[in-house]
Amino acid sequence: MLTAAEVRGLRSLRDKKHREELGLFAVEGEKAVREALAAKFSFEEIYATEAWRGDRTQYVTSEEMARLSHFPMPSSVFAVGRLRRAELPEGALGQGLTLALDGVQDPGNVGTLLRIADWFAVDRVLLSPDCADLFSPKVLQASAGSFARVAAHTGELALLLAGVAVPVLGCDLDGTDVHALPPLRDAVIVIGSEGRGLSPAVARLVTLRVTIPRFGGAESLNAAVAAAVVCDNLRRPR
Amino acid sequence: MLTAAEVRGLRSLRDKKHREELGLFAVEGEKAVREALAAKFSFEEIYATEAWRGDRTQYVTSEEMARLSHFPMPSSVFAVGRLRRAELPEGALGQGLTLALDGVQDPGNVGTLLRIADWFAVDRVLLSPDCADLFSPKVLQASAGSFARVAAHTGELALLLAGVAVPVLGCDLDGTDVHALPPLRDAVIVIGSEGRGLSPAVARLVTLRVTIPRFGGAESLNAAVAAAVVCDNLRRPR
Numbered sequence: 001m002l003t004a005a006e007v008r009g010l011r012s013l014r015d016k017k018h019r020e021e022l023g024l025f026a027v028e029g030e031k032a033v034r035e036a037l038a039a040k041f042s043f044e045e046i047y048a049t050e051a052w053r054g055d056r057t058q059y060v061t062s063e064e065m066a067r068l069s070h071f072p073m074p075s076s077v078f079a080v081g082r083l084r085r086a087e088l089p090e091g092a093l094g095q096g097l098t099l100a101l102d103g104v105q106d107p108g109n110v111g112t113l114l115r116i117a118d119w120f121a122v123d124r125v126l127l128s129p130d131c132a133d134l135f136s137p138k139v140l141q142a143s144a145g146s147f148a149r150v151a152a153h154t155g156e157l158a159l160l161l162a163g164v165a166v167p168v169l170g171c172d173l174d175g176t177d178v179h180a181l182p183p184l185r186d187a188v189i190v191i192g193s194e195g196r197g198l199s200p201a202v203a204r205l206v207t208l209r210v211t212i213p214r215f216g217g218a219e220s221l222n223a224a225v226a227a228a229v230v231c232d233n234l235r236r237p238r
Numbered sequence: 239m240l241t242a243a244e245v246r247g248l249r250s251l252r253d254k255k256h257r258e259e260l261g262l263f264a265v266e267g268e269k270a271v272r273e274a275l276a277a278k279f280s281f282e283e284i285y286a287t288e289a290w291r292g293d294r295t296q297y298v299t300s301e302e303m304a305r306l307s308h309f310p311m312p313s314s315v316f317a318v319g320r321l322r323r324a325e326l327p328e329g330a331l332g333q334g335l336t337l338a339l340d341g342v343q344d345p346g347n348v349g350t351l352l353r354i355a356d357w358f359a360v361d362r363v364l365l366s367p368d369c370a371d372l373f374s375p376k377v378l379q380a381s382a383g384s385f386a387r388v389a390a391h392t393g394e395l396a397l398l399l400a401g402v403a404v405p406v407l408g409c410d411l412d413g414t415d416v417h418a419l420p421p422l423r424d425a426v427i428v429i430g431s432e433g434r435g436l437s438p439a440v441a442r443l444v445t446l447r448v449t450i451p452r453f454g455g456a457e458s459l460n461a462a463v464a465a466a467v468v469c470d471n472l473r474r475p476r
Binding site: 035039179237 | 456
């Protein structure tokens, strides 16, 4: 049985301010929690109803879960993890693939991008400060556990990317055909916001504009979809 | 000034039952409405606030828009279209590319899949009856206007796909590498639900299992993301 104060504390993890104050975040959803556990993520607490098939630290009733949950349709599990914000190691961007998200505000898109980064073994994800917060419930759920495997860092992209020696790829409508990309083991791929595209300061740092060939009528692709197509083409054997 | 009955009628378009009764649906969001207009979609009514830069049939205040809207953050425009459900022409699946959605329930995913179909000039999209409804507000918004350009048909996939002579592709973890696919101008690509994958009746109709190579740790890709990578590979010149 949870106390009213415990419920309030756990519910408050939906807000970034409270997450930062408490140094904690919550992950909901069977898939997201199971995948995080599979990635050896060590939760502080796992609250679960009897429908959850897995370890728990505390049993809660469905009614209690409904009060904890950030979602209209609560899952059987609500896991609490310790917030860690890792510094980007000096010179890291010079090696491997980096996905840099510039003002991606939709949390579903940010979570999906983490999952894409995980699938294609992107080495790290950078988020500009105006992206959806990495530890928000919707980002974590959409990442399907990939948040636990992908190195992610928040910071000013224009500062982080200034002076990198590897190609900085940006999606554009009249760039190099993504199917004709040279093999690139080390690169940064910048992904802009759906509405506004790349910010001017980041757009200036793009050294290789790439285009996903369009065959039909849509004006653009969703940001996460575009990132996945670029990653698939970069990872493709030649 | 809208009457209370008009507001009620327009608000009710968020429910499938009322859409079917009235034979109407609503599209919200500047991008979705603008793209539908660009695709020459002819709306019955366009309700818009003064922030909307485009044609309108009726001016509404921000307060009225907040009452009409299906979203917590209303846009400046609420357009009403006539519901049309086109029959799939006999033998249509034998020619061109078909994207068949099997139980894709997330409306954002269904809308994103319509947008992907539009970008890659997929000839038609089939939706099983348990997919998110094509005319639901979130599907239409996520499609960014592509609903107006893509031929979409709802029906029992196992019946529609039975006996098609073209390859039926299904994503799987141990199929043919998508990078090694033969050129296919005519094919059906089936996309399953995130949680349950393909239904058994549809899975039995798959004749070519394809795999998007995985390089990292994620267990799977989002359904729309996987569809886009397959489409990009099918459209790729050889």
